[in-house]
Amino acid sequence: MTITPAPDVLTAAARHHPVSGSGSPHPHAVSFRHVSKRFPRDGGTFEVLRDVSFDVPAGEVLAVLGPSGSGKSTLLNMAAGLIAPDGGQVMVLGHPTDGNVDWSRLGYMFQDDRLLPWRTALDNVTLALETGRTPKAERRERAQSRLALVGLAEFARSFPHQLSGGMRSRVALARSLVTEPDILLMDEPFSRLDAQTRTTMHEELLRIHDERAMSIVFVTHDVEEAVILADRIVMLSPRPGRLHTELEVTLPHPRLGTKEALELVGELRAAIAGMNADWVI
Numbered sequence: 001m002t003i004t005p006a007p008d009v010l011t012a013a014a015r016h017h018p019v020s021g022s023g024s025p026h027p028h029a030v031s032f033r034h035v036s037k038r039f040p041r042d043g044g045t046f047e048v049l050r051d052v053s054f055d056v057p058a059g060e061v062l063a064v065l066g067p068s069g070s071g072k073s074t075l076l077n078m079a080a081g082l083i084a085p086d087g088g089q090v091m092v093l094g095h096p097t098d099g100n101v102d103w104s105r106l107g108y109m110f111q112d113d114r115l116l117p118w119r120t121a122l123d124n125v126t127l128a129l130e131t132g133r134t135p136k137a138e139r140r141e142r143a144q145s146r147l148a149l150v151g152l153a154e155f156a157r158s159f160p161h162q163l164s165g166g167m168r169s170r171v172a173l174a175r176s177l178v179t180e181p182d183i184l185l186m187d188e189p190f191s192r193l194d195a196q197t198r199t200t201m202h203e204e205l206l207r208i209h210d211e212r213a214m215s216i217v218f219v220t221h222d223v224e225e226a227v228i229l230a231d232r233i234v235m236l237s238p239r240p241g242r243l244h245t246e247l248e249v250t251l252p253h254p255r256l257g258t259k260e261a262l263e264l265v266g267e268l269r270a271a272i273a274g275m276n277a278d279w280v281i
């Protein structure tokens, strides 16, 4: 497995990768096309993303790696239709996002957990189902089973302030999964978990992905996590974020601790070292 460090990268393998089936009529869950973004600062503006193009093929798990401030969260916010690009276009399931994202098909686990402090863990998870037509009893049942999945069955009645940081992020994970979305956006979903829980969550996520054939886009600083989980890795350069590397990962699962996975981790780390960026692990 080699890494292509050119800025305009699409590896041949990535270009010709067949679309794995989620049953979606759209070959790409999300497409970023020449996306650029500036934010206001100190009376002027500064450039956060420059001409970023890549696709998330339907059914794939895609990891976005990049230094702090390179625009990773901004990309997810664009996929969710919460932020509009200044240039280029973001498409979800073949439709431009221009304020039109179908939230019933999208799950979003934000970088901060965004739990409502006055609601219990269970009620924070049911929240994601309250805009739909799911009857109350079923909402509670589904939420409870998702909390069990993330190891928090016994904490359903706890309030966020009674939970540790790692537990709160697991509640947020349960909430993002409870709607059974077609596309799951996850912003550093496992960064606050201890190593053992993180490994368990990795296995769970891959199991859920196998069952549901959904598309997952997750942001991480952790190169090993990207290699263990992703079918495809996109790496951004330091701000303004540009596409530094895109590669397909075809190693069979489970990958944790395998020679090939470790080699790929080493190659990616070398590419990061070459970036000379402020990389936060």
Ligand SMILES: Nc1ncnc2c1ncn2[C@@H]1O[C@H](COP(=O)(O)OP(=O)(O)OP(=O)(O)O)[C@@H](O)[C@H]1O
Pocket (backbone or CB within 6 Å): 039, 040, 048, 066, 067, 068, 069, 070, 071, 072, 073, 074, 075, 111
């Ligand atoms: N709504 C906003 N208004 C102004 N500036 C913003 C806004 N959102 C993000 N930024 C700035 O844009 C840059 C990129 O932010 P973003 O959160 O996308 O980075 P990131 O790659 O997710 O970083 P991290 O790894 O630290 O989470 C940062 O410098 C941030 O301060």
Ligand SMILES: [Mg+2]
Pocket (backbone or CB within 6 Å): 072, 073, 074, 111, 187
């Ligand atoms: Mg971020």
